[in-house]
Amino acid sequence: MNAPAVTGPAWDLSQEYESVGDPALENDLKALTELLDQIEGLNGHLGDDGDVPTAQSIAKLSEEATRLLSNVSTYTHCLLSVDSQDDAAQKLGGRLQNFSKRCGDLFEPLSQFIDDASEGIIEDYLSDPDVAPSAFLVRHSRARRHENLTLDEESLVNGLSQDGIHAWGRLYDQLAGSLQCEVQRGNEVETMGLAQAAGLMTSADDTLRQNAWRGINAAWEAHEEACAASLNSIAGWRLEMCKQRSRHQPVHFLDAPVHMNRISRETLDTLIAVAEEAKPLAQKAALLQARAYGKDGFGPWDLRAPAPVLESGGENAIEFNDAVAVISESYGSVDGAMSDFVRMMIDNRWVEGTVGPRKAPGAYCTGFAKSRTPRVYSTYTGGQSDVITLAHELGHALHSWVMRDLPDSQTSYGMSLAETASTFGETLVRDNLLARATTNQQKLDILWEEMSAFTAFLLNIPTRFEFEKKFYEARAERPLRPEELKDMMSSAWESWYGASLAEADPLFWANKLHFYISGLSFYNFPYLFGYLFSLGVYAQRASEGGGFYERYVALLRDTGRMTAEDLAEKHLGVNLKQPEFWKGTIDSLATRVDAFERLLDDIADV
Numbered sequence: 001m002n003a004p005a006v007t008g009p010a011w012d013l014s015q016e017y018e019s020v021g022d023p024a025l026e027n028d029l030k031a032l033t034e035l036l037d038q039i040e041g042l043n044g045h046l047g048d049d050g051d052v053p054t055a056q057s058i059a060k061l062s063e064e065a066t067r068l069l070s071n072v073s074t075y076t077h078c079l080l081s082v083d084s085q086d087d088a089a090q091k092l093g094g095r096l097q098n099f100s101k102r103c104g105d106l107f108e109p110l111s112q113f114i115d116d117a118s119e120g121i122i123e124d125y126l127s128d129p130d131v132a133p134s135a136f137l138v139r140h141s142r143a144r145r146h147e148n149l150t151l152d153e154e155s156l157v158n159g160l161s162q163d164g165i166h167a168w169g170r171l172y173d174q175l176a177g178s179l180q181c182e183v184q185r186g187n188e189v190e191t192m193g194l195a196q197a198a199g200l201m202t203s204a205d206d207t208l209r210q211n212a213w214r215g216i217n218a219a220w221e222a223h224e225e226a227c228a229a230s231l232n233s234i235a236g237w238r239l240e241m242c243k244q245r246s247r248h249q250p251v252h253f254l255d256a257p258v259h260m261n262r263i264s265r266e267t268l269d270t271l272i273a274v275a276e277e278a279k280p281l282a283q284k285a286a287l288l289q290a291r292a293y294g295k296d297g298f299g300p301w302d303l304r305a306p307a308p309v310l311e312s313g314g315e316n317a318i319e320f321n322d323a324v325a326v327i328s329e330s331y332g333s334v335d336g337a338m339s340d341f342v343r344m345m346i347d348n349r350w351v352e353g354t355v356g357p358r359k360a361p362g363a364y365c366t367g368f369a370k371s372r373t374p375r376v377y378s379t380y381t382g383g384q385s386d387v388i389t390l391a392h393e394l395g396h397a398l399h400s401w402v403m404r405d406l407p408d409s410q411t412s413y414g415m416s417l418a419e420t421a422s423t424f425g426e427t428l429v430r431d432n433l434l435a436r437a438t439t440n441q442q443k444l445d446i447l448w449e450e451m452s453a454f455t456a457f458l459l460n461i462p463t464r465f466e467f468e469k470k471f472y473e474a475r476a477e478r479p480l481r482p483e484e485l486k487d488m489m490s491s492a493w494e495s496w497y498g499a500s501l502a503e504a505d506p507l508f509w510a511n512k513l514h515f516y517i518s519g520l521s522f523y524n525f526p527y528l529f530g531y532l533f534s535l536g537v538y539a540q541r542a543s544e545g546g547g548f549y550e551r552y553v554a555l556l557r558d559t560g561r562m563t564a565e566d567l568a569e570k571h572l573g574v575n576l577k578q579p580e581f582w583k584g585t586i587d588s589l590a591t592r593v594d595a596f597e598r599l600l601d602d603i604a605d606v
């Protein structure tokens with residue numbers, strides 16, 4: 001195989017460890033074992049009714065242990081991403097699983113102590129300057145302490161859940177991994193796995209996309225009883241747990257997901273109401289996307305369609321250095337420090353962009369807990385979307401970089417805020433590329449991506465949310481039959497897509513993995529929140545002008561120690577429980593829909 005014409009550099013991980021055999025790595029694991037032994041010894045004393053000094057010691061030891069485990073895990077994950085067959089890394093990964101499990105078991109008593117202790121004991125616990133930074137996490141966790149069962153009951157539930165709720169999730173995963181489907185391709189019918197068929201849904205060939213979607217759904221329909229049994233059981237388990245946890249006050253099925261995302265029910269309700277109001281605009285965008293393909297309606301198979309190709313010849317590959325220059329320039333339009341950051345990432349060789357046969361697909365940002373340095377993983381081949389992906393991941397990297405001096409307990413944030421810096425960086429670069437685009441195809445490629453995101457977040461995500469909420473409400477009465485689930489799903493599609501819809505996706509409840517994640521429910525609204533919130537921050541940049549960067553960094557630094565509402569109040573002066581901020585974001589998107597419409601008019605006139 002010839003090397004591709006355009007590619008990116010390899011990253012350098014040697015600042016952490018030279019190799020899997022590096023003695024420094026074994027030393028870290030040895031230190032980790034010692035820390036865990038110490039915690040094990042101390043855990044025995046924690047039960048003696050509120051032993052605060054013991055709890056404080058465990059907290060500090062756990063933080064250190066987490067840092068070491070995370071460092072070695074990140075290293076292993078990085079190696080396996082570049083070479084999935086790396087034998088030494090595979091073996092190391094296997095060893096780390098035991099460490100993870102041991103950490104999980106050993107950290108549990110402290111989290112129960114934190115939830116169960118009286119307010120006075122917690123104040124005492126937080127008075128230690130090394131423990132004090134965890135105040136937000138502690139208080140946030142305690143906000144749901146009224147739901148706790150007794151220790152024995154919690155451990156019984158936890159034990160049974162492995163072959164209960166989690167087994168239903170695994171059954172679905174196994175089904176999804178082994179199902180085959182038939183896809184009509186030209187004159188032939190091909191048999192393939194679901195992942196391969198899903199890949200065809202990103203094809204520019206409208207018929208092929210639709211055929212792939214029909215093939216996938218036919219495969220799922222044959223297993224609709226198994227899927228319905230799984231979905232009914234997962235929801236049934238959660239509803240029963242809500243009932244059991246309602247001893248002190250009623251527990252709703254949305255309490256856990258909003259708490260996890262560090263937002264309130266009120267904010268969620270406002271968010272959905274604003275999406276409801278934005279429906280006509282989002283439906284207009286979906287109709288315009290259909291029009292670009294010469295169709296009257298938007299189908300479920302169009303969700304990941306690429307921009308239509310106007311002219312043959314294809315795009316010119318963008319050299320990696322040129323991509324970095326564009327990103328650095330775009331980031332620099334906010335502040336010089338942001339372009340310096342991009343340069344630093346490249347100069348330190350903290351970005352992976354090579355092409356290789358054993359590389360994992362996709363892109364991500366990670367970081368080493370000991371040195372607090374980020375790494376960006378990608379496969380760079382010179383497409384415009386590669387440039388956008390790089391800009392996105394560098395945004396994540398910037399987010400962690402500006403937090404690098406904060407205590408460990410303040411550096412993790414909920415999914416609702418996780419995409420703030422990445423979407424921000426991505427939008428900066430996209431706007432820059434759009435401004436310098438000279439051909440209609442270039443403009444279409446960029447605006448198409450924006451419209452795809454807009455319709456996915458404002459129509460498809462609410463469709464999933466509406467279905468899931470209605471399903472939980474109905475499931476509280478009895479399990480639903482596959483036919484009922486199909487009807488419920490179709491009406492959710494119709495209510496959100498309205499006239500823009502070519503055809504509903506009645507089996508979306510069966511073919512969408514997100515509904516079967518046994519560890520968390522409502523894996524949908526955080527996407528909508530994150531999208532609108534980050535674009536809202538971006539819109540503030542346009543209106544605020546000078547001094548924005550300092551405020552932006554201050555906001556990012558607080559993402560690990562505040563609720564989303566408090567963060568928005570403090571740094572943006574807005575109330576997320578009220579619709580104004582969200583509506584402002586929608587208004588900024590309306591101008592982009594208009595630009596897309598004008599471009600389609602221009603293209604039609606040619």
Ligand SMILES: [Zn+2]
Binds near residue numbers: 392396419422
């Ligand atoms: Zn991201």
